[in-house]
Amino acid sequence: MTSPSKDPKSDDVPMGGVDEEELDQEGDFSTADPTPLSMTPAPSAGNSTAPSSASKVKKPEHHPQGKQQMTKVPMHLLEKRRLGRLKAAEQYAQKMKTVGIERRDNSIIHQNGLFRALSLINQKNYSSDYLKRDDQIFAMRERKSLRNATSSQNNPDIAAEDDDQDSADEESETNTIVIHPGSRSLKIGFATDVLPQSIPSCVAIPRTKSKQASNGSSKIPNDFVADHESYAETKEYIQHDFKERMRYYKRKIMPNSHEAVVNFNSRVQPEKIPEHNDLHRVDWIQEPAKTFYGEEATHCLPSQFTVRYPFWKGRFNVESPDYRSIEELLSDVSELLKFALLHPKLSIKTAQIPNYKVVVVVPDLYDKAYVESFIRLLLVDLKFQAVALIQESLASCYGAGIGDSTCVVDIGATTTKVACVDEGLVVDNSVISLDYGGDDVTRLFAKFLLESKFPYDGLDLESPHDFLLIENLKQKYATFQDADVTIQLYNFIKRIPGKPGAEKFEFKVFDEVMTAPMGLFFPQIFPELKAFKTNNNEYVSNQLPRSKDLFTQKENNIKSISQLSCQKETTYCDLAKDLDVLQKLLNLPSEIEEYTAANVANSDSNFTALDKAIIESITNACATLDNSFSKATNFYSNILVVGGSSKFPSLDFILTDRINIWRPRLLSVTTLPTFFDKVTKQVKEFEQVNKLGDIKDQEELTTQKKKLAKTVKMELQTYWEDVDALGGNESVFPINVLPAPREMDPALLTWKGGSVFARLKLIEELYVTSGDWDVLGSRILQYKCIFDY
Structure with a gap:
């Protein structure tokens, strides 16, 4: 059909x-x-189907x-x-x-004229400002441009395929460098590396002939002590504490042990070692032909070179007298980074730097002038693709794989830092920076050895070979394991640059191996060991002034009430009565407001004992987080010890004992959160009923405050009566000191956390590009930091 x-x-x-x-x-x-x-x-007739x-x-x-x-x-x-x-x-x-979806004209149709017709407003977003401001969308814009730039530089085919996001992420990780600058070493490596390259952060500049001639005439002996009486008193205090600890753990001390050590060391004769038999001989650099960096710079003699350290105590070393301008200092930093990037395991040339992004680990108590100058150097001078920031304590938690509330103790070469981390943020008012570290322990160890007739005449820690010798002896023999403290026989090899052969000495030690690192808990002895106090380089310091707010001209660096308490020696451990401790806790919010509003810089030195600093940090962190102590158990149970100078054996045991000794009783009992909540509510009710804020008469105000103090005292007495009724069976906050993870060097743990952070998806929104820096400057860090900048 x-x-x-x-x-x-x-x-x-x-x-x-x-x-x-x-x-x-x-x-x-x-x-x-x-x-x-x-x-x-x-x-139809011809077809039966239709x-x-x-x-x-x-x-x-x-x-x-x-x-x-x-x-x-x-x-x-x-x-x-x-x-x-x-x-x-x-x-x-x-x-x-x-629903709000209306018919819209087809925008693909060709429009007559130069300008396209405006599309109709989507009614569902008409009353919202979502994605309408540039500060809401520029992060997404930069994220897309960075991803496309990384993909196109590594593999042009990947850039054309938007669906292959996994490949782009892998390429981004391999193009990310993590940098953790330290006073003694610079840790640097790719985010995908297991361990970084640790390069000494020093630069050796050849001296002129005039400086070479005058260098040896103004030498001051290293064992110079400013105040012999104060030093002797502090040393006696340390030895008394050591003997009390040995007696408590029933460790026997042989009588006249110190005299036996002195008699042996005074009669030691050296053993000559031929140069061809010295396997660990060091080739010292004496020809000032060029500038040396890293490991080579540590082998340059001070008589021919000026050895400079551009990083010092978490910032640029503007106080060093070896620098004549801030440009010279930044030039050392730039050249040191270029030298580190040329390491065989990195092999990044200067022309390839724009293809890489960088993650920088900054101190918790950072100086904004240092951070902004460092970012400007990386983006403008070295021309890195983008820069992201992370704080040291948070990076340490990432590296250790700890997600709970943690107290991080970082013992470095020149500084010791304590901070509490909670829910991925560093608690600002818990940050403490102490002005001593592993180098101070090395000097104290050398001083104790010299007092025991250490067989090395003319020991000078200002020379690199002598400092390296004492540093190696400290790393080998210093310990907190009291069972190993007895008269021990050791040996060392004395190598003097420029002289053939070496000399092997035997020597004995007794309590020096433990009393020297105990200086971390008696840091008042460290200032007495300074050979001479160098004046700050004010000319260079003035070229990098402290950061100030643009509108109020007040210093806007991060402030910590714990740091202020340590500097003024008003910590909780320094208070003798529990009533004073409770009163300080109640007054803490007002003290924080006053301190934040005051235009005062934290420029004083801080030599607070390590155990006291930990207690101060944890207590203020608990008090400022939720005005309660519900997280005290987590902080005391997760004390993470990191840093290159934290490798003393049994440091966790002595740290636990010292915290238990110095922690006030009120801050130890687990019933403190309930009691503190009760007292806080009573104080608020008293202030509301009596309207203390509206009283203008000083006498009446003083009378009301006395009544309030009397009420608080009565509550505290009642609390202790209830605790004493338990007959000593009250529970206390447990203390647990966490070492570094297995097979992980504690000196590299913070860098490892930075590499973990660099591989998170979140970091794409935190990168600061050169375009961002040109437009907004340091204000961009308010949007691109995971912490409150």
Whole structure:
């Protein structure tokens, strides 16, 4: 059977049907009636089968002989279906209008003129400012540009494929460098590396002839002590504490042990070692031909070179007298970083630096002038692609894999830092920076050895070979394991640069191996060991002034109430009475407000004992977080000790004992959170009832405060009576000192945390590019830091 065809010249419509043009104007909405329109043709004599249905309405066609071959559809049925489609279209349009989605013009159609027609406003976002301000979308814009730039530089095919995000992420990780600058070593490496490269952060500059001649005339002996009486008193205090500890743990001390050590060391004769038998001989650099960096700089003699350390105590070493300008200091930093990037395991040339991003680990108590100068150097001078920041304590938690509330203790070469980390943020008022570290322990160890007739005449810690010798002896033999403290026989090799051969000496030690590192808990002895106090380089310091607010001209560096308490020696451990401790806790919020509003810089030195600093940090962290001590158990149970100078054996045991000794009783009992909440509520009720804030008469105000103090005292007495009723069975906060993870050097743990941070998805929103820095400067850090900058 031949399919019916339409006659193009025929415009007739059968009677009782509907025009196709009318259907086209009404639209085709299939939702009104799912039954398709069909017309069944009459069966023909030559074919027993016929089509059963059609997908749409067809116009009835005329047979060439003029006979109609198709059955008509009734008019009322077509009208019913048409009305149903119109009703469904109205319901759908009403529903879209209710939701807020309206019909919009097609923007693909070519527009006449130079400007395209503006699209209609989307009603659902009309009353919101979401993604309408540039500070809300520039992070996403920079994130996309960084991803495309990284992909195109490494693999052009990846840049063209937006769906291959995993490959782009892997490329981004391999193009990210993590830098952790320290006073003695610079840790640097790729984010994908297991361990970084530790490069000594020092630069050796050749001396001029005039400086070489005058160098040896003004030498001051290293064992110079400013105040002999104060030094002797502190040393006696340390030895008394050592003997009390040995007696408590029932360790026997042989009588006259110190005299036996002195007698042996005074009679030691050296053993000559030929140069060809000295396996660990050091080739010292004496020819001032060029500038040396890193490991080579440590082998340069001070008589021929000026050895400079650009990093010092968590900032640039602007106090060093070896620098004549801030440009010279920044030049050393830049050249040292270029030297580190050329390490065989990194192998990054200067021309390749713009292909890499960098993550910088900054101190918790950072100086904004140092941070901003460092970022400017990385982005503008070295032309890195982008820079991101992370604080040291948070990076240490990342590296150790700790997600709970943690107290981080970082014992470095020149500083010791304590800070509490909670929910991924460093608690500002818990940060403490102490002005002593492993180098001070090394000097104290050398001083104690010299007092025991150490067989090395002319020991000078200002020379690199002598300092390296004492540093190695400290790392090998210094310990907190009291069971190992007895008369021990050791040996060392004396190597003098410029002289052939070496000399092997035997020597004995007794308590020096433990009393020297105990200086961490008696740091008042460290200032007495300074050979001479060098004046600060004010000329260079003034070229890098402390950061100030643009509008108020007040210093806007991060402030910590714990740091202030340590500097003023008003810590909780320094208070004799529990009532004073409780009163300080109650007054802490007002003290923080006053200290934050005051325009005072933390420039005083801080030589607080390590155990006292930990107690101060944890207590203030608990008091400022939620005005409660519910997290004290977590902080005391997660004391993480990191840093290159924290490798003393059994440091965790003595630290636990010292915290238990010095922690006030009020801060030790586990019922403190309940009691403190109760007292806090009573104080607030008293202030509200008596309206202390509205009293202007000083005498009346003093009377009301005395009543409040009396109420607090009565509550404290009642609390202690309830505790004493337990008969000494009250529970205290447990102390647990966590060492570094297994097979992980504690000196590299912070860098490892920075590498973990560099591989998170979040970091793409925290990168600061050179474009961001050019437009907004340091203000960009308010948006691009994971911490409150």
